Amino acid sequence: xxxxxxxxxxxxxxxxxxxxxxxxxxxxxxxxxxxxxxxxxxxxxxxxxxxxxxxxxxxxxxxxxxxxxxxxxxxxxxxxxxxxxxxxxxxxxxxxxxxxxxxxxxxxxxxxxxxxxxxxxxxxxxxxxxxxxxxxxxxxxxxxxxxxxxxxxxxxxxxxxxxxxxxxxxxxxxxxxxxxxxxxxxxxxxxxxxxxxxxxxxxxxxxxxxxxxxxxxxxxxxxxxxxxxxxxxxxxxxxxxxxxxxxxxxxxxxxxxxxxxxxxxxxxxxxxxxxxxxxxxxxxxxxxxxxxxxxxxxxxxxxxxxxxxxxxxxxxxxxxxxxxxxxxxxxxxxxxxxxxxxxxx
Amino acid sequence: xxxxxxxxxxxxxxxxxxxxxxxxxxxxxxxxxxxxxxxxxxxxxxxxxxxxxxxxxxxxxxxxxxxxxxxxxxxxxxxxxxxxxxxxxxxxxxxxxxxxxxxxxxxxxxxxxxxxxxxxxxxxxxxxxxxxxxxxxxxxxxxxxxxxxxxxxxxxxxxxxxxxxxxxxxxxxxxxxxxxxxxxxxxxxxxxxxxxxxxxxxxxxxxxxxxxxxxxxxxxxxxxxxxxxxxxxxxxxxxxxxxxxxxxxxxxxxxxxxxxxxxxxxxxxxxxxxxxxxxxxxxxxxxxxxxxxxxxxxxxxxxxxxxxxxxxxxxxxxxxxxxxxxxxxxxxxxxxxx
Numbered sequence: 099x100x101x102x103x104x105x106x107x108x109x110x111x112x113x114x115x116x117x118x119x120x121x122x123x124x125x126x127x128x129x130x131x132x133x134x135x136x137x138x139x140x141x142x143x144x145x146x147x148x149x150x151x152x153x154x155x156x157x158x159x160x161x162x163x164x165x166x167x168x169x170x171x172x173x174x175x176x177x178x179x180x181x182x183x184x185x186x187x188x189x190x191x192x193x194x195x196x197x198x199x200x201x202x203x204x205x206x207x208x209x210x211x212x213x214x215x216x217x218x219x220x221x222x223x224x225x226x227x228x229x230x231x232x233x234x235x236x237x238x239x240x241x242x243x244x245x246x247x248x249x250x251x252x253x254x255x256x257x258x259x260x261x262x263x264x265x266x267x268x269x270x271x272x273x274x275x276x277x278x279x280x281x282x283x284x285x286x287x288x289x290x291x292x293x294x295x296x297x298x299x300x301x302x303x304x305x306x307x308x309x310x311x312x313x314x315x316x317x318x319x320x321x322x323x324x325x326x327x328x329x330x331x332x333x334x335x336x337x338x339x340x341x342x343x344x345x346x347x348x349x350x351x352x353x354x355x356x357x358x359x360x361x362x363x364x365x366x367x368x369x370x371x372x373x374x375x376x377x378x379x380x381x382x383x384x385x386x387x388x389x390x391x392x393x394x395x396x397x398x399x400x401x402x403x404x405x406x407x408x409x410x411x412x413x414x415x416x417x418x419x420x421x422x423x424x425x426x427x428x429x430x431x432x433x434x435x436x437x438x439x440x441x442x443x
Numbered sequence: 444x445x446x447x448x449x450x451x452x453x454x455x456x457x458x459x460x461x462x463x464x465x466x467x468x469x470x471x472x473x474x475x476x477x478x479x480x481x482x483x484x485x486x487x488x489x490x491x492x493x494x495x496x497x498x499x500x501x502x503x504x505x506x507x508x509x510x511x512x513x514x515x516x517x518x519x520x521x522x523x524x525x526x527x528x529x530x531x532x533x534x535x536x537x538x539x540x541x542x543x544x545x546x547x548x549x550x551x552x553x554x555x556x557x558x559x560x561x562x563x564x565x566x567x568x569x570x571x572x573x574x575x576x577x578x579x580x581x582x583x584x585x586x587x588x589x590x591x592x593x594x595x596x597x598x599x600x601x602x603x604x605x606x607x608x609x610x611x612x613x614x615x616x617x618x619x620x621x622x623x624x625x626x627x628x629x630x631x632x633x634x635x636x637x638x639x640x641x642x643x644x645x646x647x648x649x650x651x652x653x654x655x656x657x658x659x660x661x662x663x664x665x666x667x668x669x670x671x672x673x674x675x676x677x678x679x680x681x682x683x684x685x686x687x688x689x690x691x692x693x694x695x696x697x698x699x700x701x702x703x704x705x706x707x708x709x710x711x712x713x714x715x716x717x718x719x720x721x722x723x724x725x726x727x728x729x730x731x732x733x734x735x736x737x738x739x740x741x742x743x744x745x746x747x748x749x750x751x752x753x754x755x756x757x758x759x760x761x762x763x764x765x766x767x768x769x770x771x772x773x774x775x776x777x778x779x780x781x
Contacts, residue, residue, distance in 0.1 A: 158632035273723045274495075303494035303659065305720045308703040312719070330633060333662075333705030337712060356709045374637035376666035378689070378704050384644065385637040385666070391602050392632075 118149040120292050120324045121170070121209065126184035128162075128169055128348075130395075131177060137395040139165050141348040142184070144422065147292055147324035152315075154327045154335040154356070156371075157345035160392055163328045166345075167294045169194075171211050172201045188292075206233060210290035214297035216277035220269040226280045227253070227265030233287045252283040256313060275306035279313065286317060292324045299334065311338055332375055336360060341428070344368050347393050347403035350422055353430045364431035364440045366408045402434070410435055448653050449483035449506070449539075449621060454515035456498075456505050460728060473728045475501040477677035478515070480754070483621065488647065488654040490668030490685070492661055492700070496724055498677040499657045503625040506655060507541050508532060519621075537567055540614035544626035546606030550598040556609055557594040560584070563616040570617055583612040587642060604635035611642065615650075623655045628663060640667060661704050665689055673697045676727055676735040679754055683762030693760035693769040696736045701774040718774075734767070742768045 128140035140162045147153045157163040168174045170186045172193065185192045188208055193201055213219040221229060227249050234245035246265065253261035256279040269277055278298060285293060295314065299307040315338055318325050329335060335342060335356070342359050344352040344367065352365040363369040370388035390407040393399055399406055405415040414434055422432040425440065433439065457472040476498040483489050493499045504510045506517055508524050517524045519535060527535055543549040550559055560580045564571045571579045581591035587608040589601075598606055607627060614622050624643070628636040644667065646652060658664050664671060665685055672682040673696065681694040692698045699718040706715065720739045725731055734752050737743040744767075752765045759770035 158634060275723060303724075304661070304703045305494065305699060306723070307705075308717055308719065311705075312717075331705065332633070332707040336707045336709040337705045339709075360707070360709050371633055372707065374634050375707055376637070376640065376662045377707065378662040378665060378701070379706060379708075385641055387637040387641060388634040389638075391604070391635070 116148070120147055120149055120189065121326075122146040122185070122187045122190075123166065123170065124185040124187065126166060126169060126186060127182045128165055128174065128179055129182055130179050135396045138398060139179070139348050139395055140169070141398075143345070143348070143350055145343045145350060145353065147326055149291065149324050150318070150322040151340045152318065152325045152327055152338055154329060154339035154342045155345060156329060156332070156335055156342055158330055158392060160347075160395065161345040162348040163345050164296055167211065167296055167326065167328055170294065171205065171209065173211075206237060206285075206288040207290060209292040209294065210285035210288070211294040211296065212278075212281050212285045212298050214300050216274070216281045216301075217269060219281055220277060220284075222269055225266045225268055226272065227267075230280070230284050230287055233284070237288055249283075249287070252287050253280065255286075255317070256280070256283040258283070274302055275309060278302060278306075278310050282310075282313065282317070286321075289321065290323065292326065293318070294326045294328070296328045297330070298327075300329070300331070307334070314338075332371060344371075347398055348395065349403065349432060350430075351404065351432045353422070353428075355428055358426075358429060362440050364425055364429060364436045365404075365433045366410050366435075366439065367404050369439070370407075370409075402432075410439070446485055447482040448485045448520060449655075450516075450518040451482065451506070452480050452516050452518070454479045454502070454505060454517065455513045456501050456510060457513045471728050474677050474730060475727055476505060476512075477727075477730075479674075479677070479679055480515075481672055481679065481682060483653050483655060485620075486647070486651050486653055487669040488656050488667050490664035490671040491655060491657045491674060492659065492664050492671060493674035494659060494700075494724060496676075496727060497674040498727070499659075499674055500625055502674075503541065503623050503655070503657055506623055507539060508536070533566065537570070537617045538619050539621045539623065540617065540619040542607075542610050542614045542622060542624045542627045545630055546598075546603055546610055547630070549610060550606060552598055555595050555597055556580075556584070556589075556601075559598070559609060560613045560616055563613065567617055579616070580612075583616060586615070586646070587612045588638075602635070604631050604639060607631060607639050608642065611639075611646070615646065618650070619652070621653045621655065623657070625657045626659065627656075629658060629660060636663070643667065661689075661701060673700065676724060676730050678735060678765065680736065680766070681762070681764045682754065687762040690773070691761070691771050692774060693757075693762070693764040693771055694736075694766045695740050695742055695768075698772050698774050699739075734765070736766075742766075744768075 123143055123145050126140055126143045130137040130139050143166050155163045169181060181194055186194055188204055230252055231245040231249040234240040234248050250261050250265055253264060258264050258276055258279050272280060299310050339356045342354060342356055343350050346367050352368050363372060373386040374388055388407050393403050401416040401418055402420050405411040420432045420434045422430050424430050425436050454476055455478055456476040457474050459469045460471045461467045462470045491499050505512050512525050557580050560583055561576050564576050580594060584591045589605060589608055628639050656667055668685050670684050671688040672679045675696050681697045692701060699720050702718045722739055725738055731738050733749050734747040737747040746767055752767045754763045754765040756763055757769045
């Protein structure tokens, strides 16, 4: 397995991709074909993750952030979900064209994922230890006792107290925060290069959330992993992300460095989001809201999908779909008026 | 000072834990709410914050008298709610209404919006005589920002935020004086959450409502509340004005809680000191002796295990705080500092 990856890496290096670029999603399109019609869930998503960086994918429910991740992992439910275009390249190789066997080898070792709800992501009828050790047995061909030893090490690494004793506990015997730790242990067991964390702390209390985010950041630093953090929480993003991609109606509407994005958002949707959150550090006046609702994905409005809710919308916004264009170093925005937005005070 | 509309004294709610099927034996109690006292003033919003399992939702249920308290009292304008039953209770319930967290499960999917919002009038016909009900429901829909023409639609035809508006319209139908909001915005997306919060503020100003606003999101609570009570394992550990709790917290738990909230500003990343709590919240069936927070507290001493700290004003705290060693500490990393 490892030698396949190495040869791929060197081949890709020759083709001029930046070193350390692990995962690239390129113009990905996914639709859900349901009884009621076709929902265009992902409409051309492009992003990439390099080794050692954290990309936050920010969006509200229905924006397509989780479906993108599911497509990358190859766990999209088909039907109803169908990939209708684009690529998801890992080390330069399109995973969407790979055989089932090839993709299976990438899962866990190349790319691993942690989910929001650890209780439903873990199998309730096996012990937590068994579920971690299983990977070492199946993928590494370890003996039962070696696998157990490694699994206990993993539990220890994610700071579960008394890892040895906890090995033979079932998921329901763990608290919410511990379950999330166990799932992190499981996803990191095979030392992946990219970790996709889909709302890893949304179901947790703030004090536990802080613990888990710390743990993730620490493990990422140690292993130089690329991390995709999928979330709707602007606070968590500000704390840990290096780069941010904001999604709306199945498209990336803005991509920027974390400091730039919070200081000067280049898309009215991002600006609206930042204005509409209540803040801990100030007693707010009336919140400035984004009017209206996100669009129905079976019937996305023509032009810019955000135009019906946008305070800056002009005639052109109703006619022409703004492409995601570079507006500066490492910054891109899909708004006709991005320049004006960034340059105003 | 305005008068107290609701007075809660030493409220206790314990749930028995049973063992056995035929010969049930009580082997313990989950102490969901264990001695909570506070008052709600006319026209104010009292925020109640705490992590899951601290008893904040049980508190809401007892305030509504959906559950009888194990001990203690809830006085509405001098009348003990927990002692009432039958017609007297029904009349009183008009004055206290509840908005629930999950707009997806708290609305009956087989009823139209008109029926859902009009249902309170069936129980309290004196508020709106039969002929005028549809008109009243349309007024309510308009009030909460929904299209009155959608009166015949079903809940599934609305989005989450719109459903929460339906829940609010239903709570408003009987013109109550108090609305207990149990996590009313936590199931909603950021952009929708702000709309609902603004609506709650607008309605309060318009009708002089008093809110008990229960939530786990400290930023949301700060935004809406005049006073805030912080709960931990069934007890209030600190209570004060919004400013006292957020700018000058004196209880270690409040300080830890505030420091853990992610601030949506990357520039405060570096100079933000998070107080890291270790471990999890202990089980409410078997809380620690003395101060319940002592197992996770960095200040804990021998006295904390022995003596339950009372919720009172102390030398280190200008507002009631239940810590033997209460002292001020600035927590919230403001962006002005950045």
